[in-house]
Amino acid sequence: MTACKEWEAAISDRVMGDVEGPEQEQFSRHVESCPGCSAELAAQMAFQASLVLPTKPLPGELNAWPKVARELAPPSRRSRSMSFGMAGFLAAAMLVLGVGLGGLMVTSGPVDGPRLAESTVPEEDRYLTFLEEAAPLLLAVANRETPELVSASFLGSEALAAEQRAAERLAGNARDLIEQLEESGRDREAQLVGELELVFIQVANLSRQQDAGGLRILKAAIDNRGLLFQLTLEELRHLPAPRDGGV
Amino acid sequence: MANSDEQVLLGRAKNGDRLALKALVERHQNDVFYLALGLLGQRSEAEDAMQEVMIKAIKALPRFRGDSGFATWLYRITHNTCLDHIRRQRWSQVTESMDENPGMAEHWATPDPADDPGRVTASAELGRELMAAMDTLTPAERSVFVLRQFQELSTRETAEVLSRAEGSVKNLLFRAMRKLREAMAEFDDSTGHREASL
Numbered sequence: 001m002t003a004c005k006e007w008e009a010a011i012s013d014r015v016m017g018d019v020e021g022p023e024q025e026q027f028s029r030h031v032e033s034c035p036g037c038s039a040e041l042a043a044q045m046a047f048q049a050s051l052v053l054p055t056k057p058l059p060g061e062l063n064a065w066p067k068v069a070r071e072l073a074p075p076s077r078r079s080r081s082m083s084f085g086m087a088g089f090l091a092a093a094m095l096v097l098g099v100g101l102g103g104l105m106v107t108s109g110p111v112d113g114p115r116l117a118e119s120t121v122p123e124e125d126r127y128l129t130f131l132e133e134a135a136p137l138l139l140a141v142a143n144r145e146t147p148e149l150v151s152a153s154f155l156g157s158e159a160l161a162a163e164q165r166a167a168e169r170l171a172g173n174a175r176d177l178i179e180q181l182e183e184s185g186r187d188r189e190a191q192l193v194g195e196l197e198l199v200f201i202q203v204a205n206l207s208r209q210q211d212a213g214g215l216r217i218l219k220a221a222i223d224n225r226g227l228l229f230q231l232t233l234e235e236l237r238h239l240p241a242p243r244d245g246g247v
Numbered sequence: 248m249a250n251s252d253e254q255v256l257l258g259r260a261k262n263g264d265r266l267a268l269k270a271l272v273e274r275h276q277n278d279v280f281y282l283a284l285g286l287l288g289q290r291s292e293a294e295d296a297m298q299e300v301m302i303k304a305i306k307a308l309p310r311f312r313g314d315s316g317f318a319t320w321l322y323r324i325t326h327n328t329c330l331d332h333i334r335r336q337r338w339s340q341v342t343e344s345m346d347e348n349p350g351m352a353e354h355w356a357t358p359d360p361a362d363d364p365g366r367v368t369a370s371a372e373l374g375r376e377l378m379a380a381m382d383t384l385t386p387a388e389r390s391v392f393v394l395r396q397f398q399e400l401s402t403r404e405t406a407e408v409l410s411r412a413e414g415s416v417k418n419l420l421f422r423a424m425r426k427l428r429e430a431m432a433e434f435d436d437s438t439g440h441r442e443a444s445l
Binding site for chain 1: 265276280284298377402
């Protein structure tokens, strides 16, 4: 015994819970007198009740974005190995920040700070926190006069040692942050942090070598133009407020 | 989530805002994956399809006019992408036995701590039966069944995704349900797995 062809859609509606409308009223009257439709409706209702569907994925179980971002990224990516000269050139932008914000910030504020928070911190916060921590060090190097840089007293000073420790720490933080930003498709920010990382590595290495020549080159590079032009005004607004006694 | 929120996100995404694109992907990836899982039957296939769909959607986003909802548009891309997968690999090859391809079975078998272990096992088994029974459906029947049952789309929404008349969707669902019921009844007869007949 089979259902009537013309009532198949009505059976389907009824099984899926669509019971409103004149057609369903007509179907109700029909099914009372049609054993075929009645049997089919009962069987499909029972089948619907017994259906076991796959478990839906849990929130966070899937993460399509990294692969999608990679597919959408421009094909060329900057090489990680860069010459000192290039690093110095990139570092030159520190002066830009010095000009832009120098009047608001001290040139050698505290550069030792807590490690960048772990990956549970929202990515945006980590990026801004990184910039915030990097700014005092960048300004400290950028605004220091050349004679001071090459003086024997400065090369052996605790101030330089502190800056170099901070540079080493920030370089370590940068690597982790770059990976996160790249995974999220934030290529511009990842590139900027990558460039800052090179500067920090340079400063940290100078720490070990006590290299006055290197310091001079870095300083000369800072006297050009550079990477902080890449920061947007929005990002600059998140950098630290002027400290007391700032010049 | 409010529709206006999605509109703002879409506007930003159309302008190439990566954070907005990421948010859209994260918001819809589960639904796209689940639909692809229903259509393709294997987790790894569904994950590949999900990524392909997202990339296609992002590239096509400037052409999205909003005539239909964004989710509906995304489902249509998912459906077409899965059909392409099926055409490439042949329908019969993507619906191999669950014993050899446990992707779908994993989803039926995902244990809920609140569940009785015996019931979870039974559910997983019923899920495998359904999956095997879905092999008997035509692609159109399977599409309608998955969109209506897995995604819980309305008849109208399903018709919109598949570019079919609503009456056609209802008839396809009727046939799909009848075929599945009969296939599973045969399976029960041959294995004696279920005591209750449908």
